[in-house]
Amino acid sequence: ENGEEADGENTIVAGTAPGFPPFEMVEDGELVGFDIDLLEAVVDETEYELAEWEQLEFDSLIPALDNGNIDVIAAAMTISEERQEQIAFSDPYYSSDQSILVQTGGDFQPESLDDFEGQTVGAQSGTTGETVVRDDLIEAGIIDEGDYTSFDNYVLAVEDLESGLIDAVVLDEPVAETFEAERDVEVAFVYETGEEYGFGIRQEDEDLQAALSDGVAAVEESSEYEEITSTWFGE
Numbered sequence: 001e002n003g004e005e006a007d008g009e010n011t012i013v014a015g016t017a018p019g020f021p022p023f024e025m026v027e028d029g030e031l032v033g034f035d036i037d038l039l040e041a042v043v044d045e046t047e048y049e050l051a052e053w054e055q056l057e058f059d060s061l062i063p064a065l066d067n068g069n070i071d072v073i074a075a076a077m078t079i080s081e082e083r084q085e086q087i088a089f090s091d092p093y094y095s096s097d098q099s100i101l102v103q104t105g106g107d108f109q110p111e112s113l114d115d116f117e118g119q120t121v122g123a124q125s126g127t128t129g130e131t132v133v134r135d136d137l138i139e140a141g142i143i144d145e146g147d148y149t150s151f152d153n154y155v156l157a158v159e160d161l162e163s164g165l166i167d168a169v170v171l172d173e174p175v176a177e178t179f180e181a182e183r184d185v186e187v188a189f190v191y192e193t194g195e196e197y198g199f200g201i202r203q204e205d206e207d208l209q210a211a212l213s214d215g216v217a218a219v220e221e222s223s224e225y226e227e228i229t230s231t232w233f234g235e
């Protein structure tokens with residue numbers, strides 16, 4: 001708010017990576033989405049104050065946290081062992097799997113990753129979707145490294161899928177469903193990964209980590225979590 005000093009010890013800056021609907025996107029020039037509403041509700045439960053949102057590319061979020069440009073990541077970020085070597089997470093606030101998106105009514109209608117031979121695939125740089133491509137398609141010997149395109153965000157990947165430049169996109173299931181509803185793409189199948197999203201913080205910020213986890217629990221216990229879910233998922 002105007003006139004409020006935003007440099008107190010308990011003031012935090014959040015970072016996100018829009019282009020990931022309905023978790024974070026820019027609509028009419030405004031940053032909106034599930035993560036935006038949820039983090040704001042969670043921080044309201046704590047003694048911290050959210051000063052501002054920084055919009056970054058997904059693979060710049062952890063470096064920005066490390067160098068102090070942001071204090072918390074709210075970007076549908078999956079809690080993983082690899083990331084936990086660098087950062088800490090709040091308790092989980094959402095569960096997801098991966099999905100395979102293809103052109104609606106297109107020639108490529110895979111039922112499993114084994115059907116990907118000779119196909120081209122896209123994902124967002126630094127995501128768990130990219131990890132599925134690297135580990136379960138390239139390392140597994142199903143596609144070649146050259147058949148994979150890494151995108152700065154999933155909107156660009158879906159645009160290339162719509163125009164037939166790539167055959168499939170691997171991404172988080174709720175986001176795939178949103179693109180399916182809004183664009184000329186459809187979910188071919190769900191690839192179960194059992195992921196959970198958490199808010200990312202620096203490992204030394206233990207007080208903030210505890211406050212955010214308590215805040216997640218409080219928001220989930222109140223009616224707010226359901227309200228935010230129904231706003232963005234219409235459930």
Ligand code: ARG
Pocket residue numbers: 016017018019020023024058075076077078079124126127128129172195
């Ligand atoms: N859940 C996936 C991950 O952690 C994808 C997150 C992408 N988030 C975004 N805001 N673009 O890698």
